[in-house]
Amino acid sequence: MATLGRSNIRACPVCGKMVHCPEERHTLLHCRNFLLKQLYQESVPFRRKMLQERVNSLNERLSLTGQNLLDT
């Protein structure tokens, strides 16, 4: 059984998604989609605000606007 230390699955430092490193493509656009999907489902106002801030920051980095998902 593989130990956690040897695993190829890593948490993305930007969005926290567990990514299977060699096989799964994961860019900032994927991070944006991941955070947006969380935002769509989050009903707690405080958490929504936090997610919103992270999405806004990613939008700024990616020169994007809006809260609609992008087909990656």
Add this chain to the structure above:
Amino acid sequence: MNCRLTSAGAVLDFIRHNSIQTIILDSSVSGCNLSDLIFQIRKYLRATPLNMLVISDVSAEHFVVDVITAGCTGFIIRPYTLDTLKRHMRIKPEADAVHVSEELLAQGQSLLATGDYAAAIGEFKEIVAEKESEGSDEARRYFEMGMQYLLERKFGKAIVAFNNALRLNSLFIKAYEGLAEAYRGRGDMQNYQEYLQKAADEYARMDQFAEVKRVFAKITKQDIHAPNAYNTLGIELRHKKLYVEAVHAYINALKLSPQDENIYYNLAKAQMFAKRFDDALSSIRKCLELNADHSEALDLYRLFTKVDWNDDKSAKVAENNKALNQIAND
């Protein structure tokens, strides 16, 4: 013949061996989830006109959305009156355009049975004439209306709209099958093949509508704060390789958010996979007009035209574009 069954398996078994006009389902059917059972019945009977009522003591929104999108034709909440049940039991609705065509279909089928092929062809062609001449897509119009009502949580209206879409789908399937049979009766095998293919296309479209409904139901239930559910639907459908349906979803998405560059980009991608390259390029252009820094759109523009957006904003799709063809074929 009336029959009372208690399990999902027995219902599915019964419909395989009997002609059904009306099914009344209780919300607590045993054997499987109610929406799955409705979906299976619809899938099996496909183009057969069918009245399928759900009598339920559950009125939770998620449950209602599931049974509506699975294909029920009426939803009654307990306790109910006999009048309510009678109103929902009406198989033939008031005379409307679809009803008139359904009468034409019945006439065509009886003419076909008597061997009067020419007259039967006349009746069937009258049904499909409007669809074929104007390219108008009434079934899709009703279907999209149903999705909009679902989004607005107007469940009664959503049921009516989805039912009309289904009735039209069934009508065209039967009319095309009737035409095929009539042409075969006259020995015209070329037209026989052509109309059989059209019937098959309608069957495929009916299945796609059912799939789109299920995906849309899932999105509207889970992503309650999504700014544009049609955009999410478009992405899901594109990933399922339902490109035509994805394009329709994005067009609806743009009605809600006409200034969103991301939706134009998504639309371009769906059009690219549907091999509508000129339309896709036009969508990329709209995306870049809204946001000239959209890196993904800039890459896509380069892929299509082999030039940079800042060098030539009106470039056409490059000829012999192998890279584009390869991606679109993947």
